[in-house]
Amino acid sequence: MFTAKNREELETKGVTMVPDVLSMEDCDKHQAFFRNWLKRFPDGQWPETLSSLIQGYGAGHLEPAWDVRLKTRSVFAQVWGTNKLLSSMDFIAIGRPPEDGEEKFWAEGDNWLHTGQSADRVSLHAYQGAVYLEGCDEDDWTFEVFEGSHTHFDEFMDTTDQWRCDKIAGDHLDWFKSRGCRRRRVPCPKGGMILWDSRLVHANARPKAGRANTGRWRYVVFVCMTPAVWATPGDLAVKRRAYEQRRLTAHWPSDGVKLANNCPLPDQSLDPVDLLDLPEVARTDDAKRLVGILPYDEADPDWLDETDENRCKFRPAWNKERWAKHLNK
Template sequence: MSSIQTTTIQADTTNPILKLRGSHLEPNTSAYPELDKKGYTVVRNVLSKEKSSSYVDKAFDWLEGFDKGFKRDDRSTWKPESLPAFSRGGLFNRHGAAHEQWAWDIRSEQNIIDVFAKIWDTDELLVSFDAVNISLPFDQDANFQKDAWPHTDQSPLRRHKHCIQGIANLVEVGPKDGSLLVLEGSFELYNEFFEIHDKDAPPEGWSWRDSFLPTNDQLQWFYDKGCKWKKIEAGPGDLILWDSRTIHYGGNAEGDSIRVATYICYKPAKDILPDALERRKNCWDELIGTSHDPLLFRETGSIALGPLTDDERLRPLQRPVLSDRAKQLAGITSY
């Protein structure tokens, strides 16, 4: 194992449940040097094409199971009104999506776990209960959120290497297809930006929430520094990784290409605070989703946010069956 760095974090008095311990492991990205050079990388062929295809089939089974009119083989049904509620081009964090069996099966794939085990120098990990993405190429006049939404998934209060996020990509995505877009060079400028723009903080200060949405003027600062948008191209079974300080967003599907992916993030189990662990167990008991960070998370989904309609499905139709390894990843069985 390589040497481990630690970072001391000032106590977060606004929300003690969400703060880390006084010191914690930083991600060890030496196995994936592009993460330190560019802020993102693609680990190729983590899952086989055959396995990826089987997960795509299960994703479409899930959509068809809502009986809203969507049929995978009938292009005329590929419209928002034939689908359960989603955000952006196809982000599903409602309807118990985070706890569907196929989503858990992907989280439990050993080859994916091994990638994050290298990053954290341990295989004793917890995983997020995060969303899935099934983006269809809708017609131009379709009613859905089409705008870009550049953001980081790290609080301005955290200015160190804190979290590596992942996308299990299940289909071919090229330069014209829906995929992750990253603002190249933005993560290297993260600290400088907040030092210069400290006056932009709201009166109550920067939020502890691991999310920051820059304004157009703030984005222009990055453009003036030479940062440019890049769409990540990946194949079925590839794992996309990025440093949470990187400005990014999910692009909509274009042309005739679909996008099917799941969001996954792992961190060391030993670093979670007892209160947060109890909250994780409750999320599992109630089948509630979480935001990306397995340790510093927020509850998401239909139960946490409230349903949009009276007939909204709150949980999966069937509770997922977890393997012994998945129970450890969920935090309901200790290592």
């Protein structure tokens, strides 16, 4: 499933697409689930979103999100060379067609280009994933990147006063362009998964006016997995809290795990559709190991798959001094 070409693209471009991660039947089933879930919001309200991202309402604990985690595990196992992984409890994305009048089309200069990594993290820390329950072409709700920008991340963090790059624009985009980074939209077939380096400059991109697939929605489940051996007791405690309280986490699965903020309804009222019970798939032993509720056997010789040439051979590096320097500014 994850090929040598995928690995080469991750290393050189910072992004790749893995097809056929989910079946068409699974995609249709999960789309139907989300449509029914949306009907539970009162008076036609729409969940609070950021460029189609939904980070509240227990959305990352709904049945489709857990099913996606379990079915993408084999891809991340190939990426890292170990089956002993921890998963994020990440966001979902549902984007309405702008043709229906509820969303904006893409406009020149309208972007949310950012990196998933901050100044205190050095070099590679994670590969993030987005599983597409509906296909997308370049002019649909899709994913845009600056190819190769991940290779300039450390240099960029040493030359900018942004310690957390949650919005990159203007001169900073020109900085990446001057280093040969090409901006492009990444299409993905239904059931496919886009993987990207957390250092990559990227964003969700809105549909373009006049697109070929008029009326196409966006349904995406985000997932990120890294080796369980990276996690500290503190990381595992945060993950347990997220699991037990049906909270979402940021994308970091096992190294610097953080809870995401809960989102209220647009009118700021309490959320009546928040998940009360975890679905059955989330209560399996496999699911519990993926989020650190059940431990892996560290005595197992497969703990880091010593025979696999692509096994994880390092722990992520940190530079707290660089982080402190930015805070002092």
